[in-house]
Amino acid sequence: METQQRRILKRNWSLQDFEIGKPLGKGKFGRVYLARETKSKYIVALKVIFKEQIEKHSMHHQLRREMEIQTSLRHPNVLRLFGWFHDAERIFLILEYAHGGELYGELRKNAHFSEKQAATYILSLAQALAYCHEKHVIHRDIKPENLLIDHQGRLKIADFGWSVQSTNKRHTMCGTLDYLAPEMVENKAHDYAVDNWTLGILSYEFLYGVPPFEAETQRDTFRRILKVDLSFPPAPLVSIEAKNLISRLLVKDSSKRLSLQNIMEHPWIIKNADPSGICRN
Numbered sequence: 001m002e003t004q005q006r007r008i009l010k011r012n013w014s015l016q017d018f019e020i021g022k023p024l025g026k027g028k029f030g031r032v033y034l035a036r037e038t039k040s041k042y043i044v045a046l047k048v049i050f051k052e053q054i055e056k057h058s059m060h061h062q063l064r065r066e067m068e069i070q071t072s073l074r075h076p077n078v079l080r081l082f083g084w085f086h087d088a089e090r091i092f093l094i095l096e097y098a099h100g101g102e103l104y105g106e107l108r109k110n111a112h113f114s115e116k117q118a119a120t121y122i123l124s125l126a127q128a129l130a131y132c133h134e135k136h137v138i139h140r141d142i143k144p145e146n147l148l149i150d151h152q153g154r155l156k157i158a159d160f161g162w163s164v165q166s167t168n169k170r171h172t173m174c175g176t177l178d179y180l181a182p183e184m185v186e187n188k189a190h191d192y193a194v195d196n197w198t199l200g201i202l203s204y205e206f207l208y209g210v211p212p213f214e215a216e217t218q219r220d221t222f223r224r225i226l227k228v229d230l231s232f233p234p235a236p237l238v239s240i241e242a243k244n245l246i247s248r249l250l251v252k253d254s255s256k257r258l259s260l261q262n263i264m265e266h267p268w269i270i271k272n273a274d275p276s277g278i279c280r281n
Contacts, residue, residue, distance in 0.1 A: 011083070012085070013083060013084075013085040013092070013094065014085055014087075015085075015087065015092065016038075017037060017038055017039075018035040018036065018037055018038065018044075018046060019035065019036045019038055020033050020034075020035050020046065021033060021034035021035060021036065022034050024045055024101075025102075027047075028053070029049045029050060029053040029054060029057070029059070030047065030048045030049040030050050030053065030090070031047075031048050032045050032046065032047045032048070032095075033045070033046045033048065034046075034097065043097050044082065044094050044095060044096065044097050045095040045096070045097045045098070046092055046093070046094060046095070047092070047093040047095055048090050048091075048092055049063070049090065049091040049092075049093070050089060050090055051086070051088075051089055051090060051091060052089070054091070063091070067081065067084060067093065069137055071083070072135070073131070073132065073135065073137070075127075075128050075131045075132075076128075076154065076277065077124045077125065077127060077128035077154065077155055077156055077157060077277065078128050078131070078132070078156065078157050079095060079096050079098060079148060079156040079157060079158040080095065080096040081093060081094070081095055081096075082094040082095070082096070095158075096150075096156070098148035098149060098150045098156050098158065099149075099150055099151035100148065100149030100150060100151065100153065101148065101149065102144065102145055102147070102148060102149075103121070103144045103145075103147040103148065103149055103155065104143075104144035104145045104147075106149065107144050107205070107206065107209070111209045112206065112207055112208055112209040112236055113206045113207065115207065115238070115239060115242060115268070115272045116272045116273070116274070116279075117206070117279045118203065118206035118207050118242070118272075119242075119268060119269050119271075119272035119273040120272070120273045120274045120277060120278075120279050121147075121155050121202075121206060121279070122199060122202065122203055122206070122245075122263065122269065122273070123263075123264060123269050123273040123274075123275070123277065124154070124155040124277045125142065125147075125155065125157070125199055125202070126199060126260045126263040126264050126269075127264065127277075128155075128157050129142075129195050129196075129199070129260055130260040130261070130264075132157075132195075133192045133195070133260065138191065138192050138194065138195060139157065139195050139198075140194055140195070141159065141179070142157065142179065142195060142198040142199070142202065143178075143179050143198070143202075144202070144205070145159075146158055146159040149279075152278050153278045153279040154277050154278050155277065155279075177218060177221055177222075178201065178211035178213060178214055178221060179198050179201050179202075179211065180225060181193070181194040181197035181198070181225075181254065182197075182225055182226050182228070182252045183254055185222050185225050185226055186226065191254070193254035193255070193257050194254070196249055196254075196257045196258065196259070196260060196263070197249060197250065197254070197257060199249055199260075199263060200245075200246050200248075200249025200250040200257075201213075201250070203242065203245055203246050203249065204246050204250075207236070207238045207242055208232075208233060208236065208238070209236075212230055212231075212246075212250065213225045213229065213230075226252075228250055228251070228252050230246075230247065230250055232246075239268065241266070241267050241268035241271065242268050244266075244267075244268065245258070245263070245266050245268045245269070249263070
């Protein structure tokens, strides 16, 4: 496997180097296909982006930044971007193939996760984000649709479209509504702590099946986020330790949110998470 990965990193690629298989998904700017590199037989996901769409939406800078950031990251819970190439009309990203697909689909299928499964995913995310933050990368859009599962059941952060590499506070409002931290809703400067907030949102969603501040309208969602209007429904039954973790992450003052290190050492994580990062149920 490692030899095949090394081979896939060393080439000037073209479409002729791949056998294209079934479509895996469709996005705003293109599609993703299962593909196999013809010489090594290594299976990858080939993301096809149409240049016309990139030009239409003025996404050149964002795409280049996404590609540079994701290529530089090497972590078991971050999806690898092995390389890219282009032709007259399209840009092709050569991505690690995650056999299990989106975590979103698994969550919808199960309605919610067990505490062991949820804690294992949160530990994996905390470890991956700690690595990203050390590299000065803020992800800014962690959500179930951007998380993939590999053939072993290991979580992979997959989409770095809104990520940024910076040591300074940022001001751009970006990400997905239900997962936005209060400082982003208020258009204030933000830093790495927006990712910590999102881990609180995901902990809640993994255990209850819905994000905590979901509302009928965008305005009401914003209002609930800004008030940190957090409540825990009676069902499903969730442990006090899990609620404690969520409450200590969903804090309006970003400087008072639980650190990633403290998430990894939290009693709920210690009690429930599989340190291998592989969900077995």
